[in-house]
Amino acid sequence: MIPGAFDYAAPDTVAAAILLLRERPGEGKVIAGGQSLLPMMKLRVAMPGLIVDLRKTRGELSHISNDGSNLRIGSMTSHAHVAGSDVVQDTLPVLAETAAEIADVQVRNLGTIGGSIAHADPVADYPATLLALDAQAEIAGLNGVRVVSVDELIMDAFISTLAEDEIITEIVIPITEGRTGAAYIKFANKASHFAIVGVAAHVVLDDSGYLSRVAVGITGAASRAARATAVEDTLRGQVPTPDAISAASALAADGLECIADLHGSPEYRQNLCRVLTRRAITRAVERARE
Amino acid sequence: MTTTSPPRQVGQSPRRKEDDRLLRGQGAFSDDINIPGTVWAHFFRSPHAHAHILNIDSSATMAHPGVLRVLTGEDVHPRYNPIPPVLAVRDAENPDSTAGAPAFTLIARNKAKYAGEIVAIVVAETREAARDAADLLMVDYRPLPVANTPEQAMGPDAPQVHDDRSNEQVRWLKSTENVSSTFEDSEIILRHDFVNQRIHAVPMEPRAGIAHWDPATQFLTIWASIQGAHELRTQMAEVLELSPDQIRSVAPDVGGGFGAKHGGEVEYFLLAIASMELGLPVKWAASRTEEFLSLSHARGKTSQFEVAADRDGRVKALRLRHTTDLGAFPKGATPIVAQTSAIIATGVYGIREASFEVHSVYTNHTPEGAYRGYGRPEGIYLIERAMDMLARDLDIDPAEIRRRNMIQPEEFPYYRTPGGDIYDSGNYPEALERALEVSDYEGLRARQREMRADGKYLGIGLASWVKTGGFGPSSLDPSSSMPEWARVKVSPAGMVTIYTGSSPHGQGNYTTYAQVAADTLHVPLDDISVTHGDTATVTYGSGTFASRNMVVGGTAVLQASQKVLDKMTQFAAHALNADSDSVTYTDGVFSANGSSITFREVAANINRVLERPPGMEMGLDESSFYQPTHLTFNYGTYVAVVEVDPETGDVDLQQLYCVDDQGVVVHPVIVEGQVHGGAAQGIGQALYEDIIYDDNGQLLSGSLMDYALPTAEMMPEFISEFIETPSPTNPLGVKGMGEGPTTGAPPAVVNAVVDALAPFNVRDIAMPLTPERVWRAIQDAQNGDQS
Ligand SMILES: Cc1cc2nc3c(=O)[nH]c(=O)nc-3n(C[C@H](O)[C@H](O)[C@H](O)COP(=O)(O)OP(=O)(O)OC[C@H]3O[C@@H](n4cnc5c(N)ncnc54)[C@H](O)[C@@H]3O)c2cc1C
Secondary structure (H helix, E strand, O other): OOOOOOEEEOOOOHHHHHHHHHHOOOOEEEEOOOOOHHHHHHOOOOOOOEEEEOHHHHHHHOOEEEOOOEEEEEOOOEHHHHHOOHHHHHHOHHHHHHHHHOOOHHHHHHOEHHHHHHHOOOOOOHHHHHHHOOOEEEEEEOOEEEEEEHHHHEEEOOEEOOOOOOEEEEEEEEOOOOEEEEEEEEEEOOOOOOEEEEEEEEEEEOOOOOEEEEEEEEEOOOOOOEEOHHHHHHHOOOOOOHHHHHHHHOOOOOOOOOOOEOOEOHHHHHHHHHHHHHHHHHHHHHHHHO | OEEEOOOOOEOEOOOOOOHHHHHOOOOOEHHHOOOOOOEEEEEEEOOOOOEEEEEEEOHHHHHOOOEEEEEEHHHHOOOOOOEOOOOOOOOOOOOOOOOOOOOEOOOOEOEEOOOOOEEEEEEEOOHHHHHHHHOOOEEEEEEOOOOOOHHHHHOOOOOOOOOOOOOEEEEEEEEOOOHHHHHHHOOEEEEEEEEEOOEEOOOOOOOEEEEEEEOOOOEEEEEEOOOOHHHHHHHHHHHHOOOHHHEEEEOOEOOOOOOOOOOOOHHHHHHHHHHHHHOOOEEEEOOHHHHHHHOOEEOOEEEEEEEEEOOOOOEEEEEEEEEEEEEOOOOOOHHHHHHHHHHHHHOOEOOOEEEEEEEEEEOOOOOEOOOOOOOHHHHHHHHHHHHHHHHHHHOOOHHHHHHHHEOOHHHOOOEEOOOOOEEOOOOHHHHHHHHHHHOOHHHHHHHHHHHHHOOOEEEEEEEEEEEEEOOOOOOOOHHHOOOEEEEEEEOOOOOEEEEEOOOOOOOOHHHHHHHHHHHHHOOOHHHEEEEEOEOOOOOOOOOOOOOOHHHHHHHHHHHHHHHHHHHHHHHHHHHOOOOHHHOEEEOOEEEEOOEEEEHHHHHHHOOOOOOOOOOOOOOEEEEEEEOOOOOEEEEEEEEEEEEEEOOOOEEEEEEEEEEEEOEOOOOHHHHHHHHHHHHHHHHHHHHHOOOOEOOOOOEOOOOOOOOOOOOHHHOOEEEEEEOOOOOOOOOOOEOOOOOHHHHHHHHHHHHHHHHHOHHHOOOOOOOOOOHHHHHHHHHHHHOOOOO
């Protein structure tokens, strides 16, 4: 497992990194935690000619803060940092719950939230939760910063809408007030422990106990993470009784083109979508009522 | 002479002597060995399962900076021999058995027979250059139809794996006289097809080796991650046409083998050949994917199984048609694994009539080899699953049906099974009753009923099993007798060195052999060291495999220690002016006639000519061979407890209660560790692990991202107990035990899952019981499709 030869640079700033990428079109790749890129390089699935290491930009890109209405997570923030952060725990604990589900300690210490999204792995955990929370990404390029939703950033399996010389700098997640709860439930494949299916649910209850918001993000089932809009539309405005949740969750796989691999057929994934959606919404509602 | 021991070491659990160094990362594995001037080999492997090799163009590879040589089949075949086949067939008298396996080709020539077979060796100055240059090799293949399952490979018009022989390597039949009539007369006949899926041992340390041919001295040294240095030397000599005296073979620290590293691995011969061609040390270290493709697989068997019983569940006869997927070449004696596997299928039961039909078949798959259990897990799986099916059909408790069928203690020693195994000793019902007691079986059944009322699915699975150990006795085919050798040396300072031919690589023998010697010689464990794994220091070795180390290697250590003690006693008698018969040895002190001399004094003084009795040679250095006469048979009963989530099919294995009888327990903690490790591998087969090929013979589960090797957090709570029936076959009273838990765990776990799903009418689920398979079994059973 030896990667092909490559050049290496570790610039001090995001701006310098962008310039380096710009100089070597078609060749450059940024590396964050390396937990997805390095395995691909060792398999020679990826053979970048230039590696631009972001490790010296951690001062700029590794941080977690609450700006009053949003949780802001720098793109180089490790999974372990998110999983253990008090700020996350106080605002959107479901993100910590999600980060803690990723891989093992070693991977969590190195892997980053920016890398996870940029990599657009259809079985990654973060996208389910970030979609359910309407997260946005700030992206730096030669012409400044643009902001897109994570939903728009991820295109398809391992394809994002990032340009070659763009770098994700921050993930911005709105904080909901009131009676709100969320949950992430992952059914892991026994080999890689990536999700076969993972479901994040986020709910807000109004004063009379009706669902004013319900958002469900599903990862693993299809070639990219997606919102289960049929479930959301059915349940919004309802009282989340067990029967109502079950009935809506039966629609969880609607509109998803479930994939087949060694760990699950499309039918099995559809089943998991339904079961896990019911369980995730149920848990989110319990948390909202606490 | 009489001896009184200090507190015996055997039976204690001293801290393992080998661990400190390994835990500190100070081990020296093959990949850690560096010789100045070493160059690197990369093995270029066939991407096709079956293809003609039309042309190999290595010009671009050779032009790559740092590349020294490209070797192909055209270079290797004319000059070096293939690995000779092992011809042993278990029952030589049987007229229907066929023998004679093809030699194991070192490297493909003209035709590649499995995806992963070596097509070329690229040798370069660095590992990176060898790897990069391999990408430049141009090979033209013409793909051929693939023999992808044994059933297909046995059929008409099947693609031939070997041009010179049929795909069916072994067809073997054995039967007692009254099988058909017993079936005809039986009220109850159960028939079921079972699969023991192909799996891979996945030793933690991937293979690595370094070969160094010194042209000046015409001497080859090879360090390799193997289970037996001597066996490699023997094979190396035949392949390279050298004298064994021109070869030193070393197994340094080895990170697990489990059978897969037993026997010749083509890569090591090719390293030696590359080194001889270049006159340089040549090194290689496998990647994990390379291991999946080319380090042997195991188990792959399909079985048609029938049992005849009466209405009380007493089994009268069984019939088994057992087909094994050998892959493209026979590694070691794998063609006979299916036979040993078949005949153990009568298990711990007094079944009198049995017939076995065994087919061992070549396919375009990675060769099969040994793996912890060597066929017995597959055979035991059949009878243990069938016992549960029969119990359910007849509405008898699974514990009761086992009780009714077990071989009774008074039928020992040396109970002969219909298949010809000779079980040495044991008390099978005791293991069963003890397991029921330890697990609170009745309590579990009560909890199961309560949980079912709440819509929760608890399952309880039993397996009573038996497994061979202590290979290889002279009572089998003489060609398979395998003695072991040990040497015990005491230095003038009184320090003891044990040399053993069965080199440990995780089994703990560094400690347990020392315990055996300590009990004879009355020296502290700290004064004993163990040397192994090097043909330069160890005269003879059969190796480490088949649960043999303590039985065969341990007895050799005992014998050599006794020889040393005998000589010391004679010396002491002389020193004390006494008859050796009147010398007593207590706590390391020889006494007679009111005076005494210590172990250390004897060790020192025996080298002084004036102190020795006339005719005695100086030094304390004795060796001994031990040739066992019989196999040992360890056994036990396991109880698995699972909870199944019927919505997802997820299995939560909560407890595994293990009651094992391995004869005398030398080191309880090590033995319990073997139970945990062996059971972990059995659990892997039951629930997780699967070698999967696509229709073209491509390995799909060829990495740890797709091959589900269980991790610590997937393990249950283990509750381990021992009963000790000393084996009559050897003076230590020990039985081999390392492979028993691998045999007992799969049926216990599968029986538990199927038991949990009884309310859904699930009758069987094929291993591994992945969540999807469990979920489907429930769906199918509810839709009325019986599995
Ligand atoms: C054994 C193992 C198990 C794993 N299990 C899981 C799991 O269960 N769930 C899960 O979700 N993930 C899992 N992962 C993946 C892990 O979470 C990775 O850390 C993550 O997917 C990528 O983050 P990274 O920082 O390591 O990115 P890298 O590997 O460094 O980069 C990945 C890709 O993103 C690009 N990139 C990185 N950072 C940026 C940026 N700031 N801007 C633009 N592009 C960028 C890189 O160029 C590259 O293409 C596992 C990984 C391993 C090795």
